[in-house]
Amino acid sequence: MFSKACEYGIRATLFISKESRHDRRSNLKEIAKAIDSPEAFTAKILQELARSGVVKSKKGPNGGFFVEEDHRILLGDIVEAIDGDSIFRGCGLGLSECSDEKPCPLHEDFLEIREGLREMLETVTIATLTESLDNGETFLKRF
Secondary structure: OOOHHHHHHHHHHHHHHHHHHOOOOEOHHHHHHHHOOOHHHHHHHHHHHHHOOOOEEEOOOOOEEEOOOHHHOEHHHHHHHHHOOHHHOOOOOOOOOOOOOOOOOOHHHHHHHHHHHHHHHHHOEHHHHHHHHHOOOOOOOOO
16 A cells, blocks of 8 residues: 555654654664664665655764654654655556546445554554554564
């Protein structure tokens, strides 16, 4: 449903949030390793997340990536920073034109799914997800 970049962006933000809760800043290598993503791809994703204000970065010996207030970051903030809002406009079958007037076979069902997704993205915070990650209830990668 999300692009690969968006999936990595969500995982990177969760990792950064977890580290930030312990007053640690993470560098590119640590983040890429933690989320199982190629470094160059991770660098581009982190650049987008920093540009949009989802994560912060600081240069220097004590530098790295961090988040200041994970309770204010919505899952939708990450999706919008990486994928934009196309997930809410696109056709469920990927057709270039799909509307109420000329629907694809999935149109009605996909509208319901899209609204449920919108609700999740607008209500779930990174803080909530990070808490379960920090408690060991959820994981960013399997070993």
